Amino acid sequence: MPTLLIAASGTGGHLFPALAVAEALPADWQVHWVGVPNRLETDLVPSRYPLHMVRAGGLQGRGLRKLWNLLQLLLAVLPMRRLIRREGVSVVFSSGGYIAAPAILAARWCGVPVVLHESNAIPGRVTRLLGPLCTTVAVGLPQAAERLSRCRPLVCGTPVRRDFLTPTPLPEWVPGGDGPLLLVMGGSQGALRLNRMVRPLLPQLAASGCRIVHLTGSQDPEAGTLRLDGVAERAFSEELPGLLQHCDLAISRAGAGSLSELAVCGTPAILVPFPQAADRHQDANAAAAASLGAAVIVWQHEPGEPALGRAVWRLLGPRLRGAATGADPLEPMRDGMQALAVRDADRRLVQVLEQVSGRG
Numbered sequence: 144m145p146t147l148l149i150a151a152s153g154t155g156g157h158l159f160p161a162l163a164v165a166e167a168l169p170a171d172w173q174v175h176w177v178g179v180p181n182r183l184e185t186d187l188v189p190s191r192y193p194l195h196m197v198r199a200g201g202l203q204g205r206g207l208r209k210l211w212n213l214l215q216l217l218l219a220v221l222p223m224r225r226l227i228r229r230e231g232v233s234v235v236f237s238s239g240g241y242i243a244a245p246a247i248l249a250a251r252w253c254g255v256p257v258v259l260h261e262s263n264a265i266p267g268r269v270t271r272l273l274g275p276l277c278t279t280v281a282v283g284l285p286q287a288a289e290r291l292s293r294c295r296p297l298v299c300g301t302p303v304r305r306d307f308l309t310p311t312p313l314p315e316w317v318p319g320g321d322g323p324l325l326l327v328m329g330g331s332q333g334a335l336r337l338n339r340m341v342r343p344l345l346p347q348l349a350a351s352g353c354r355i356v357h358l359t360g361s362q363d364p365e366a367g368t369l370r371l372d373g374v375a376e377r378a379f380s381e382e383l384p385g386l387l388q389h390c391d392l393a394i395s396r397a398g399a400g401s402l403s404e405l406a407v408c409g410t411p412a413i414l415v416p417f418p419q420a421a422d423r424h425q426d427a428n429a430a431a432a433a434s435l436g437a438a439v440i441v442w443q444h445e446p447g448e449p450a451l452g453r454a455v456w457r458l459l460g461p462r463l464r465g466a467a468t469g470a471d472p473l474e475p476m477r478d479g480m481q482a483l484a485v486r487d488a489d490r491r492l493v494q495v496l497e498q499v500s501g502r503g
């Protein structure tokens with residue numbers, strides 16, 4: 144029985160694509176997962192995949208703290224190597240981030256093939272540094288391949304969960320009515336600054352008949368303070384597939400996971416890239432969508448500045464006024480999102496895993 148070790152940790156953007164790959168494997172594969180204590184994987188990884196923990200953090204901090212984190216990251220190679228040997232792992236797969244570093248080094252040490260998936264348009268530090276050691280580097284966007292010429296990467300899209308690919312109903316708690324539906328989301332952790340840009344716009348939008356779902360994240364102290372008819376606020380929703388398939392427009396951060404889900408659902412978006420993302424990779428993700436006409440980029444600004452409001456009213460205005468479809472700016476954006484979509488990224492990656500494990 145082939146055994147896959149998945150090294151994915153931390154954010155939805157790393158965990159969900161890896162989960163999609165695990166779910167797409169043929170039934171005879173066994174999956175083990177390696178993560179970090181107290182991160183999102185403890186909630187998200189289903190119990191059918193044994194979850195092993197190693198201590199491995201990012202290289203945050205300065206001076207001695209940074210050195211200590213680097214040492215911990217290197218020391219994590221040892222338990223990973225033991226895990227690979229003990230479970231008879233045939234292939235290691237990682238969706239990137241810091242946990243990928245010890246996973247790649249341990250796999251090479253054991254002579255086991257390793258497949259690395261990079262979903263961002265600007266590859267992360269670990270991908271740039273250790274990609275050349277991997278058996279295969281796969282990327283979600285062609286823009287990333289241009290930046291990784293030493294690894295000859297395979298462009299295969301970023302896997303999304305199956306529910307995004309099959310028709311899914313709108314959740315019952317979404318405000319009813321005929322008005323267009325606007326979804327606001329800030330990635331798996333929510334985005335405070337994005338929430339603050341959006342809130343001043345909501346009273347007028349709701350008064351004009353727009354229905355709004357705002358996914359605030361769990362850290363927003365202002366959540367729940369604005370009570371308006373036609374607006375539903377949630378910290379997090381498990382029902383994003385139904386929301387994305389039915390909404391007219393999304394306002395979103397430009398994380399690679401969200402972007403690939405918007406694309407497969409054909410959902411037009413206003414993207415507000417997170418300015419502190421490593422190497423400003425969200426700017427590049429957003430640019431990849433905007434270059435296809437799929438999205439409009441609005442740079443993060445203070446609440447009350449006009450850019451976001453102008454973009455929302457320009458895009459939703461015709462639907463709020465009930466104008467004819469020909470004048471609707473959202474239609475070409477939907478086509479743009481569909482051009483960005485890769486619907487079989489999970490199967491393409493499974494094919495790679497089967498090949499490198501000698502079964503393909």
Ligand SMILES: CC(=O)N[C@H]1[C@@H](OP(=O)(O)OP(=O)(O)OC[C@H]2O[C@@H](n3ccc(=O)[nH]c3=O)[C@H](O)[C@@H]2O)O[C@H](CO)[C@@H](O)[C@@H]1O
Binds near residue numbers: 329402417
């Ligand atoms: C702040 C930051 O640096 N974020 C990075 C992080 O992703 P981060 O997890 O922040 O964002 P992504 O957009 O990649 O993924 C969000 C995921 O959370 C899910 N979701 C979100 C809200 C909700 O209510 N329900 C729900 O299910 C979405 O369906 C999606 O699958 O890793 C990504 C992949 O390397 C990067 O592109 C992002 O830049």
